[in-house]
Amino acid sequence: MALELRLPEAGVPTRWSGGRSQASRRVLRKINRLGALNRAGLVLLVLITLALLAVPLIAPHGPLDNVKLTFGHPGAKGFLLGTDEQSRDLLSRVLYGMRTTWFAAFLVIASGIVIGGIIGLTAGMAGGWIDALLMRFTDVFLALPGPLLALAVVSALGASLPHTLVAVMIVWWPFYARIVRGEVRSIMSRSHVEAARMGGAGRLGLAFRHVLPGTVGPVLVTASLDIGALILTLAGLSFLGLGSPAPAAELGAMSARGLTYLLTKWWVPVMPALGVFVLVFVANVAGDAVRDLAEG
Numbered sequence: 001m002a003l004e005l006r007l008p009e010a011g012v013p014t015r016w017s018g019g020r021s022q023a024s025r026r027v028l029r030k031i032n033r034l035g036a037l038n039r040a041g042l043v044l045l046v047l048i049t050l051a052l053l054a055v056p057l058i059a060p061h062g063p064l065d066n067v068k069l070t071f072g073h074p075g076a077k078g079f080l081l082g083t084d085e086q087s088r089d090l091l092s093r094v095l096y097g098m099r100t101t102w103f104a105a106f107l108v109i110a111s112g113i114v115i116g117g118i119i120g121l122t123a124g125m126a127g128g129w130i131d132a133l134l135m136r137f138t139d140v141f142l143a144l145p146g147p148l149l150a151l152a153v154v155s156a157l158g159a160s161l162p163h164t165l166v167a168v169m170i171v172w173w174p175f176y177a178r179i180v181r182g183e184v185r186s187i188m189s190r191s192h193v194e195a196a197r198m199g200g201a202g203r204l205g206l207a208f209r210h211v212l213p214g215t216v217g218p219v220l221v222t223a224s225l226d227i228g229a230l231i232l233t234l235a236g237l238s239f240l241g242l243g244s245p246a247p248a249a250e251l252g253a254m255s256a257r258g259l260t261y262l263l264t265k266w267w268v269p270v271m272p273a274l275g276v277f278v279l280v281f282v283a284n285v286a287g288d289a290v291r292d293l294a295e296g
Helices: 015-033 036-053 090-126 128-142 146-157 161-187 191-198 203-239 251-261 267-295
Strands: none
Touching (some): 036 090, 036 267, 090 128, 090 161, 090 203, 090 251, 128 161, 146 161, 146 203, 161 203, 203 251, 203 267, 251 267
16 A cells, blocks of 8 residues: 655644644633733733833933923923922833833842742752752741841942842742742642653653643743732832932832922822832733633
């Protein structure tokens, strides 16, 4: 009997392309089942990230530019959010401050996922005394109070945003280590992992091909829900003077310096606070959408 080699017909998806298209359709169906507010949150998450990337192009002025108008009220001479005590455009400074806080939060989240993921994966895969040792090491960092640690780091190294981020990173990664370790221990007992082990899969191949992908969903959901809390943490530390020194455009520090004028020039402290509110709102709504996508 002659063997016949049949190539895919035109317009017929291959197994790989069909798998990708099916996955895309599943994601789209889940997005369509989301509530209107959650869908709007995902759209806002993308739009605000793109807009903040383009802040140098869309901001009317630089964050330190003198616009020759002191304490201009919102709308005065075209300044949408007004100006501050040093004749700087508040809209531009709030946009730059939102950009700094937004991407600083993502940086801390990313570092927490990487550090916590490595430690959690190692502990979960190894088990035994290595697991116990790494988890006790993690518990030490979980016990550290974040604000006090930030104060200690800034006192030792000097007030700056990078030093504050280092302090926050130190206390943020243990949560991801715990999540990854728990997921790894659960996945290790599943049949497909046992089959891969019996089939001769090496430890690294087992970890990165069969175990680690199963932890992505819970980690992404946790990260999406953490962004809002982290923005508030960074803004609060900046409000306490633990961020970059003046005249840097940081939302918390701008509100703190503007409190003197709260009763007379209310927009100076309020507008940066509104910037924090917008970021936290978008992050929380998008986080709820990501959680619903994972559960759907």
